Amino acid sequence: MKQLLLSAALTALAASPALANKVFVSNERGNTVTVIDSETWEVLEEFDAGNRPRGITIAPDGSELYVCASDDDLVRVFDPETYEELHTLPSGPDPELFVIHPSGNPLYIANEDDNLVTVVDTETHEVLAEVPVGVEPEGMGISPNTQYVVNTSETTNMAHFINTETYEIEHNLLVDQRPRYAQYTADGTRLFVSSEIGGTVSVMDIAEDGTPTLVEKIEFEVPGVLPEWLQPVGVKVTEDGSRIFVALGPANRVAVIDGESLEVLDYIIVGQRVWQLAFTPDERYLITTNGNSNDITVIDVEAEEAIQTVQVGQQPWGVVVAPD
Amino acid sequence: MLKFNALLAAVTGMVVCAGPAAAVDVKAAVLRIDYDTLLPISRYEYPAEDLGFAGAALADQDNGTTGQFMGHTFETETVAVAPDGADSALADLLEGGTRLIVVMAEAEDLLRLTDAAEAEGALVFNALAQDTALRGDQCRGNLLHTAPSNAMMADAVMQFAVWKKWTDLFLVAGSNPEDEALAEEYRRAATKFGAEIVEERTFEDTGGARRTDSGHVLVQRQLPVFMQDAEDHDVVIAADASDVFAEYLPYHLWTPRPVMGSGGLVPRTIHGAHEAWGATQFQNRFEELANRYPRDADYDVWLALRVVGEAVSRTGSADPQQIRDYALSDAFELGAFKGQPLTFRTWNGQMRQPILLYDGAITVSVSPQEGFLHQRSPLDSMGLDQPESACTAFN
Structure with a gap:
């Protein structure tokens, strides 16, 4: 209650009041989720979230928080207000990352140990489909028109394009070693796939019918940092497509890329082993999880600068911000 | 030729594979010689009956999963023989049309088998012998080493x-x-x-x-x-x-x-507690298959067959010469739970890989160590560098 009053007071004082949103960070080793206020950057709560929580997302209306409890072989669903566990969803073994349909249903889950993508109905809690994919499925992205779900498989080194109507794979595209994350632009004309060990981000043009064509591979170079340490993982693109942010793992940097020219403009130094990224809904801030320094870095998106570090639980992995 | 192949590979990598491409059935083998040896000091080190073979089974599974999207199948035959049965076992494999052979044998036997395989145009992978001379003056042009050298x-x-x-x-x-x-x-x-x-x-x-x-x-x-x-x-x-x-x-x-x-x-290439860089998944898959922890030879056999899998995925060919050329080209790299891509030294066919330093319980450190630099790759600060290697078979 005190917290509420305080944040209300702060909001009233601010010149251009931004809504405070809750930031949820999954802590892979700590088995918890840390909740942070996006205005004060104070930790509000840390609650138990099952064994080895990694992928984390939230319903588009903010009503349910979903956490891949990898070692429990299920998805835990929490109330984002009370942090009570509401129920669990079947996920198949070792769920790692997932993506939610923009309507809030269903959830598409990568099962890392079983070479499957499991599709789960978030209302009936039933498994709708299991789609066999490559070895060690990880990255999950959904096209804005919801026609395709893209899964990346880390040892097969492909992006698999799954038709969301038929659950058939319609395209397989080879990328560089250990693809980690798939992110469409908001207009759906481009897809970015990061390759952790290959050290590149593959850029694909997406045709009207959803067919991908590999057009370029973005490479990274930082003076004084061994090329082997530049390992792209999390990727986020601004709504207008002008900037692409790429987390570079043990290089402890986030690359800033021009959406037009695909040139790397800058590298922002963040915490250690930077993994996943999330924007606040107004895109004012970008939040990074830093697995080895047990903290998150807050980046001012417009200034392209790190402005704050917040200590969270043990080995932060994923991050999601509640909608307005 | 090498350049041409690298280019071809790069182009192949760009192609969108909608549905099965040209079907390729890849036949490989693991030939293991079982020597009479004393039991190890520690019971933990007792040789597993499926040593190396379990790595092959996992590689077949991994390659097969990838292959299903491209119309490629992978089948690896495993053969364990006494030293005096090795030559005829190899002859049988060659007779049966296998041209990709992973050998687990001591140096002298390995070289004899490699030369016999060469006569039939087969490519051999060394997944066991660590003798440095095999990467030096005793090297062979059709022999790639996934086992590290001493x-x-x-x-x-x-x-x-x-x-x-x-x-x-x-x-x-x-x-x-x-x-x-x-x-x-x-x-x-x-x-x-x-x-x-x-x-x-x-x-x-x-x-x-x-x-x-x-x-x-x-x-x-x-x-x-x-x-x-x-x-x-x-x-x-x-x-x-x-x-x-x-x-x-x-x-x-x-x-x-x-x-x-x-x-x-x-120093080890793998051990049951290695979990960094996504290795937990490798461990889970291996344990489910073999009901034990992986040993170096399992990992080194898995590496050899993953080299084959990766080359087939990218070039669409199972021809031993093409696989060798692709593995030695700039286009080749392999993710193998070591935090950086593994590649081959073009001067002696040795795979570059980080080495785990293991105390019996955990990874204490991983070499190359920070600060040991090399103009090509820090990995080349370990083992025979180009000027030190007397190997000429790759020139």
Whole structure:
């Protein structure tokens, strides 16, 4: 209650009041989720979230928080207000990352140990489909028109394009070693796939019918940092497509890329082993999880600068911000 | 030719594969020679019956999963033979049309088999023999090594010692020729990285019973006496390829010092506790398949067959010459749970890979160590660099 009053007071004082949103960070080793206020950057709560929580997302209306409890072989669903566990969803073994349909249903889950993508109905809690994919499925992205779900498989080194109507794979595209994350632009004309060990981000043009064509591979170079340490993982693109942010793992940097020219403009130094990224809904801030320094870095998106570090639980992995 | 293949590979990599491409059925084999050896000092090190074969089974599974999207199938035959049955076993494989063969054998047998395979245009992978000479003047153009060399292993250990500034070394070597060869690797590595061997002793292999019930009593009394009155040293380096004494050294020294090399902190390509860089998934898959932890040979066989899988995925061909050329090209790289892509040295066919330093429970460190730079790749600070290798078969 005190917290509420305080944040209300702060909001009233601010010149251009931004809504405070809750930031949820999954802590892979700590088995918890840390909740942070996006205005004060104070930790509000840390609650138990099952064994080895990694992928984390939230319903588009903010009503349910979903956490891949990898070692429990299920998805835990929490109330984002009370942090009570509401129920669990079947996920198949070792769920790692997932993506939610923009309507809030269903959830598409990568099962890392079983070479499957499991599709789960978030209302009936039933498994709708299991789609066999490559070895060690990880990255999950959904096209804005919801026609395709893209899964990346880390040892097969492909992006698999799954038709969301038929659950058939319609395209397989080879990328560089250990693809980690798939992110469409908001207009759906481009897809970015990061390759952790290959050290590149593959850029694909997406045709009207959803067919991908590999057009370029973005490479990274930082003076004084061994090329082997530049390992792209999390990727986020601004709504207008002008900037692409790429987390570079043990290089402890986030690359800033021009959406037009695909040139790397800058590298922002963040915490250690930077993994996943999330924007606040107004895109004012970008939040990074830093697995080895047990903290998150807050980046001012417009200034392209790190402005704050917040200590969270043990080995932060994923991050999601509640909608307005 | 090499350039052409690299280009072809790059182009292939760009192609969108909608549905099955041209079907390729890949036939490979693992040929393992089982030698008569003494049981290891530690029960944990007992040889597994499916040593190497389990790595092959996992590779087939991994390659097959990828292959289903491209119309490629992978089938690896596994053959275990006594030393005198190796030649006919190889002849049978070649007769049956297999041209991709992973061999687990000692150097002399490996070379004989490799030459026999060469006559039939087959590509051989060495997943066991660590003799450095196989990457030097004894190299073969149709032989790629996924097993690291003793030189790589010794360099991995020595870099860690030097990084720790433990540069005064007490080298203890066994009395068999292979122990002496390993000791020579440590002498060379010490010179290479600026450490000094201040004391050197030979532990005689008298062939006695090592694992009697009272063994530890004798060890506890005898080893410290053997190790006393040495020059001041920072660390003990054990060169015991015959597995006679090194495992006993920690805690049985005269002067309390860390032990590295064949005992104490040992170099490995994999161990059951390695979990960094996504290796947990490899461990899970392997354990589910084999009901045990992976050994170096399992990982090195898996690597060899993953090289094949990766080459087939990217080039669409199972031709041994094409696979070899692609593996040696700039386009080739393999993710293998080591935090960086693995590639091959084009001058001797040795796969570059980080080496885990393992204390029996966890990964203590991974070499190459920070600060050991190389103009090509830090991995080339370990093992035979281009100017040091006498290999000419790849020119």
